[in-house]
Amino acid sequence: MDNCITVVGLDVHKDSIVAAVLPSTANRPTETIQIENQPKAVEKLIRRLTQRGPAEFVYEAGPCGYAMQRHLTQMGHRCVVIAPGLIPVRPGDRVKTDRRDAEKLAKLYRAGELTPIHIPTRR
Numbered sequence: 001m002d003n004c005i006t007v008v009g010l011d012v013h014k015d016s017i018v019a020a021v022l023p024s025t026a027n028r029p030t031e032t033i034q035i036e037n038q039p040k041a042v043e044k045l046i047r048r049l050t051q052r053g054p055a056e057f058v059y060e061a062g063p064c065g066y067a068m069q070r071h072l073t074q075m076g077h078r079c080v081v082i083a084p085g086l087i088p089v090r091p092g093d094r095v096k097t098d099r100r101d102a103e104k105l106a107k108l109y110r111a112g113e114l115t116p117i118h119i120p121t122r123r
Contacts, residue, residue: 005053005054005056006021006053006055007022007055007056007058007109007110008020008056008057008058009029009059009102009104009107010057010058010059011059011098011099011105012037012060012062012068013098014063014064016034016035016098017037018032018033019033020102020103021049021106022107028103028107029103029106032102032103033045034098037064039071042071042072046075046077054077055077056077056079056080057072057077057080058081058105058109058116059081059082059105060081060084060087060101060105061081061082066081069081080109080114081116081117081119082114082115082116083117086114086117088108088113
């Protein structure tokens with residue numbers, strides 16, 4: 001991954017998405033945004049986040065499938081999906097919130113500590 005790319009961790013749910021924005025110059029996410037899980041809202045957010053430069057997106061595989069990955073890829077952006085079992089967990093770190101999950105994904109991905117899964121092709 002290029003050092004001057006903004007990493008955006010996404011916590012994707014059926015009705016909402018939380019995005020944690022981690023610019024290349026920051027040690028921690030500089031903003032956390034919640035939007036509706038609707039194509040128009042996603043496109044508006046992505047346009048805003050990529051105005052100043054390229055971004056890569058990362059989210060955890062779940063019941064929403066690969067629609068987000070396919071949508072972002074169609075828009076011309078790199079988006080990887082991580083298997084939940086492959087995300088490192090610190091002992092005692094049991095508090096889960098959408099914001100924390102999105103921030104954790106962004107930080108771990110930029111640090112190279114996450115392994116993307118293969119996205120199956122559509123039939």
